[in-house]
Structures are given as C-alpha cells and as structure tokens.
Amino acid sequence: MSRSTRSNYLRAWEGAAGYHVGVNDPVGSLRDDAALSAAAHAIREADALLIAAGAGMGVDSGLPDFRGTEGFWRAYPAVAKLGLRFEEMATPVWFKKDPHLAWAFYGHRLHLYRDTAPHAGFSILRSWAATKQRGGFVFTSNVDGHFQRAGFDPGSVVECHGSLMHVQCMRRGCGGIEEASGIEVRIDAAVFRALDPLPRCARCGEVMRPNVLMFGDGGWDPDRTARQEARMEAWLGTLGRESRLVVVEMGAGMAVPTVRASMEHLVQVWGGRLIRINPREPSVPPGRGHVGLGCGALEGLRALEARMGA
Numbered sequence: 641m642s643r644s645t646r647s648n649y650l651r652a653w654e655g656a657a658g659y660h661v662g663v664n665d666p667v668g669s670l671r672d673d674a675a676l677s678a679a680a681h682a683i684r685e686a687d688a689l690l691i692a693a694g695a696g697m698g699v700d701s702g703l704p705d706f707r708g709t710e711g712f713w714r715a716y717p718a719v720a721k722l723g724l725r726f727e728e729m730a731t732p733v734w735f736k737k738d739p740h741l742a743w744a745f746y747g748h749r750l751h752l753y754r755d756t757a758p759h760a761g762f763s764i765l766r767s768w769a770a771t772k773q774r775g776g777f778v779f780t781s782n783v784d785g786h787f788q789r790a791g792f793d794p795g796s797v798v799e800c801h802g803s804l805m806h807v808q809c810m811r812r813g814c815g816g817i818e819e820a821s822g823i824e825v826r827i828d829a830a831v832f833r834a835l836d837p838l839p840r841c842a843r844c845g846e847v848m849r850p851n852v853l854m855f856g857d858g859g860w861d862p863d864r865t866a867r868q869e870a871r872m873e874a875w876l877g878t879l880g881r882e883s884r885l886v887v888v889e890m891g892a893g894m895a896v897p898t899v900r901a902s903m904e905h906l907v908q909v910w911g912g913r914l915i916r917i918n919p920r921e922p923s924v925p926p927g928r929g930h931v932g933l934g935c936g937a938l939e940g941l942r943a944l945e946a947r948m949g950a
C-alpha cells in the first residue's frame with residue numbers, strides 16, 4: 641500500500657518496523673482492574689478525545705475483518721475458489737482487467753456495509769466525545785462509513801484509506817470524488833460477477849471505482865482524505881499543549897498498521913495518552929500512562945462505560 645498524502649502527526653506508519661512489543665508493557669485484560677480503572681479515569685478526565693479504529697472495530701457489528709487468508713476466504717468463498725488472497729483481490733488491477741469481478745467484490749461490500757448497523761460502542765464513544773470541552777475527532781481505516789452512520793459529524797472524521805461510500809472515475813483526472821449513494825450493484829452470486837450496468841462515469845463513460853485505497857494502488861484519489869486530515873490537523877492545532885488529549889484506539893492491528901502506527905506517532909510527538917483496545921495485540925509503547933486492554937472493541941467500551949459511571 642502507498643499513500644500520497646502526509647500530515648504532521650500522521651506520517652510515521654511507513655516506518656512501522658520499529659514496533660515496541662515487550663513484556664513490561666502495562667497491558668491488562670478486562671480482569672485487570674487497575675488497567676481498566678486507569679483507562680476509565682483518563683477518558684473521564686480528558687478534555688479532548690481522539691477515536692481511532694481499525695478493522696476490528698467492525699467485527700462487533702458483524703462485519704468480517706479479513707484477518708488472515710482463511711478468514712478472508714470464509715467471508716468470500718467465491719474468491720477462495722479463484723485462489724485470490726485479500727491483497728490480490730483488493731487491487732485496482734481488476735477494475736481494468738475484469739471490472740465485473742471487481743464490482744462483485746466491492747459491490748457486495750458496499751451493500752453489506754449499508755445493510756449493517758453500527759454496534760452500540762459507536763454511541764458510547766459519541767456520548768464521551770460530546771462531553772469534552774475541546775470535542776472529539778475520529779481517525780479510521782475502515783471504509784464502511786459507519787462513524788457517520790452512527791451520528792458522528794462528517795466534518796470530524798478522517799477515513800485514512802478512503803470510503804466505499806464514495807466513488808471516482810477510473811480515468812485519471814476525469815473528475816472528482818462522488819457519493820456512492822445512488823449506486824446499486826446487482827451480483828450473480830453463483831459466478832460472483834456484477835451484472836450490467838456497472839457504475840459508470842457520467843462524464844466519460846468509463847467504469848467507476850470505489851474511492852478506497854487498495855493494495856498497489858497508484859490511482860486512488862486522495863483529495864477527500866487529505867481534506868479530512870487537514871481538518872484534523874487544524875483541530876489538533878486548536879488544542880493547547882495543556883489539553884488532556886486521550887486517544888481511544890480499537891481493533892487496529894499490525895497487519896496493515898496505518899492506524900496503530902499513526903496513533904503511536906501522534907502520542908509520541910504531540911502528547912496525550914493512548915488507550916488501546918485489542919484482543920490479540922494490546923501492547924502499548926512504554927511510559928506516559930498508556931494502557932492496553934486485551935479485549936474486543938464493544939466489550940472494552942462497555943466495561944469502560946460501566947467503570948466511568950461507578
């Protein structure tokens with residue numbers, strides 16, 4: 641994957657090899673009372689909240705996270721038959737070589753994300769952010785549009801890998817990014833191919849593609865994401881250094897570490913405390929009162945909510 645946008649606080653992830661994983665990290669399970677209390681206290685006392693989410697966030701809504709080839713193939717048996725791993729299916733190459741296959745995959749996901757309701761953890765996060773004097777912001781690698789669906793202000797969301805709720809023309813420079821709200825993709829499930837008509841550009845007639853950063857993707861239009869990142873930079877710029885910024889990160893693993901590494905970089909260069917909720921990889925950088933909770937997103941958010949009210 642490559643990215644063509646960069647910003648001050650979010651540039652570290654390409655150097656993600658330097659990951660800190662150590663046995664002395666303050667990592668706790670939900671049975672670790674001290675870790676849970678420390679995290680709840682930090683969130684309650686924060687005056688600015690940055691909410692960061694990776695693929696694991698959607699799992700509690702019932703969405704597949706494509707973790708590992710086996711997991712991906714369970715979600716997409718038709719792609720398993722083609723022998724394509726996620727990284728081989730999620731590339732812009734298919735929109736040129738075989739757009740009916742490409743739109744079977746992305747059209748299915750578009751409808752799946754539309755038809756799936758964001759889980760209760762989104763509301764918990766929204767209620768926390770609403771009480772913060774300096775407000776909140778969302779940074780997500782998920783392309784499902786679920787933070788906006790859950791009522792977050794679209795002006796306070798960064799979708800660092802783009803959004804499946806938006807499309808762009810395959811012809812470079814043809815036009816801008818459009819909402820996918822009018823797009824319906826019918827799919828022949830037996831052969832896993834989209835039926836005609838495919839989504840096409842109103843200007844030039846070329847096939848449209850999702851405005852999602854794919855693997856090996858040199859054609860992704862980063863404009864929308866760059867504007868979102870600029871708004872987040874501006875928000876961070878309004879926070880004084882004395883602000884108590886807390887980052888609550890959920891379901892952001894190491895396989896595609898954009899969110900994880902960006903948040904580690906941010907708390908390193910900006911400051912703030914990191915609360916990491918992750919069932920398999922909860923380790924956090926040393927020092928500064930960062931806390932890792934080894935559980936799923938919804939379970940962790942509910943436990944924190946309960947502890948904050950206690």
Ligand SMILES: [Zn+2]
Nearest residue numbers: 809814841844
């Ligand atoms: Zn076009």
